[in-house]
Amino acid sequence: MPDTLAYLQEVNASFLENLKDGDVETSRMLLWNVLEEIAPRVASAASDRHACEFVEVLVDHMSAQQLRFFLHKMEGYFSHLWTNRYSSHVLQRLLSKVGAIVGNEVKGEADDDDDPDRAADVPPMSSLIVTMCSEVQAEWLTLINDVSASHVMRAVFCALAGRAPVLEKRGKKGKHKALQFQSAQTTAERSLVLGSSDGRLVELMSDAHAGPVLSMAVRVAPTAVQSKVIFKLLKWNDPERSSQRFYDFAADSVASHFLEAVCHSCDEDVWAAIFERCLQGRLLEFSEHPISNFVVQNFIQRTPTSDLAETVLDELQGALWSLLSSYRAGVIWRLAELCERFKLREKSFFLALVAAIEKLEAAKPEVARRDVVSALIGLQLSNNQNSRLTLNVPGARIVETLLKFPTDVSExxxxxxxxxxxxxxxxxxxxxxxxxxxxxxxxxxxxxxxxxxxxxxxxxxxxxxxxxxxxxxxxxxxxxxxxxxxxxxxx
Known part of the structure; x- marks a missing residue:
């Protein structure tokens, strides 16, 4: 391994120098030479604490054919590579580039015309990903609980859905079309997940490593699979247990992110079913909790119809003072957005909010009382001890949303x-x-x-x-x- 490390260190310096000079052809040929040289030792190089840094630099500049060649040489070692601290980062870097490559394969577009002879016997990227998943699928319950492998699994889910494993985007720009992988035995793999022990899955939901993987799986899963996974994890066939499980998940710092992923990913019917069984009638209780209030905010944000919006407002509009008292301005902000989005109760909500703030301020000494906007924004100027300006971000968001209401509020x-x-x-x-x-x-x-x-x-x-x-x-x-x-x- 010392010889491999010295070799990688030397070629990296030469490679970066060629890149700086803009010599693309020389850099391409150098990459192929490096890949052929380290091919028998590619797994050990990726797993080495020092060599992996140089390997990641090379991965960043590989063509589609070179990435396929590189991943192909790792076959047979994936169980180790997923769980190794260093090689897991190499795999994540590689998987971040897979989505576009598989997308081109699905469309029938050819790879970049790099070196067809060297890549002649290398399978398509989609087949390589399926091979990798098949190699480790019997160990998924162990891998999902591993600090390194869990991150690789999240990257694999993103790659399967045609997106890079980066920070998640919200709104319309965050929607990605799932890609169809060739020869993927989705029925068998789905049965593997859905057939797992319910008790074991519940434990994984609260695990700091496994929980985010399951949340990511829900976000990127095809529609046909998504609802089955959601209902399996919520034990939906038992109304009482599913309601209690939702309650427990909502209060958990890890599992609550799964519920947020559910409300952002599911269709209108699933959203309504979950809301009516698990949240309706208990919104204030969930809102006052330091963790589950974020679940409520996400569900309010994704309310699909005006009728359901009316139901939410019926339950929470009269509790604005309680929400302010428990420092849940974020929930109020989402309610204000709901009013503005569906053009519902804008005037009555505004007046109710003003009354709640005035009631809250009335309990303070007269010198400390503030008007409605000042109380919401909570601006604090810099002083001798602190040179920064601070404000209450959710409160400022409320003011921003109220400004979108009809202009007759001053009438x-x-x-x-x-x-x-x-x-x-x-x-x-x-x-x-x-x-x-x-x-x-x-x-x-x-x-x-x-x-x-x-x-x-x-x-x-x-x-x-x-x-x-x-x-x-x-x-x-x-x-x-x-x-x-x-x-x-x-x-």
Missing amino acids: PIWASDNEDAKLALFEKLQGQFGSLVLDRNGSFTVLKCFDVVSKVKELFSDFMDDQAPKKKRKHDKKDGKKSKKKAKADE
């Missing part, structure tokens, strides 16, 4: 008999009237100011002196003229 203030409140709102807006008059909705707020505030001259000078942007929207001119006409009439 009750103008229509009320409270002159102090009207004056306070006027002072908040002062300095911004020039911009407001050019906005379709803001112009109506300015007109309300003329109707209820006596300081017309201050308001008039504010927006008459304002230098509006030269590029205006179509309705800017009309709205501005309307406000100026009203100002002159009052003057």
Whole structure:
């Protein structure tokens, strides 16, 4: 092994120098020479503490044919390579490049025309991955519990789904189409997982290594398999046990991520079934827990229909004070998003939130009380002990979402008999009237100011002196003229 290490160290220096000089052809030929040289010792090189670093550098620059050649030479050693601390990193690096290669194979597109003669007897990448999985499939319960092999297994699941094992993306950009691997015995492998001991699977769900693998498997599994895996792990055929298992998983720091993966991956029917059996009627209980509240946030975020959104709001809108008291602003943020997404109860939710914040602030000494926005954002300025600005991120998200609500939330203030409140709102807006008059909705707020505030001259000078942007929207001119006409009439 010392000779192999010295060789890799030498060729790496030469390889990187060629890359720096832009000599692509020489670098390609050098890689092939290295692969042929270390082929009989590729498994031991990948498993060595020092040599693996050089191997990873080479993997980063291998072509598709070279990666297939490299993985082919590892056959027969995968059980060891998965569990070795160093070779597991080499495999993860290689698997991060597999998705695109298999995708091309599925489409019938050829490899890069690198060196067909050297790769002539090497199977397609999809077959190599299937061979690797077949070699270790009898050990999967042991491997999934191993600190190194569990990471390789996650990378394999990602590769099978045609995605790189990187940080998961959210939203539409996070959706990836699963690739169909040739000769994959999915029925047998599915039976292997689904036929495993229920008690053993429950133990694995809370394991720091195995739990994330099962969560990843749910995220990337084909639709036909996904629901079966979910229902197997939740013991769905027993209503009472499945509800209790969901409850236990939600409070576990590892297993809770599986439930989050479920709600982001399952279809509308599965989401509704899980919600109705396991969450409905207990949302506040789950929300107040330091771990399970994140499960609730994910389920609220993925609520599929307005009817189910109404059900969620029925249960939690009246508990905003309790959520604030238990520092669960994240749940409130998701509720606000729910209102905005389905255009439901925006006004009543806003008023309920204001009332909850005012109730919470009323319990504080008068000097410590804050208004609604200040209480939500919780901004703390830098001082002698701390030079950083800090704020409550979920609270700031709530404010951001509330700003997307209809603009008539200030109407009750103008229509009320409270002159102090009207004056306070006027002072908040002062300095911004020039911009407001050019906005379709803001112009109506300015007109309300003329109707209820006596300081017309201050308001008039504010927006008459304002230098509006030269590029205006179509309705800017009309709205501005309307406000100026009203100002002159009052003057």
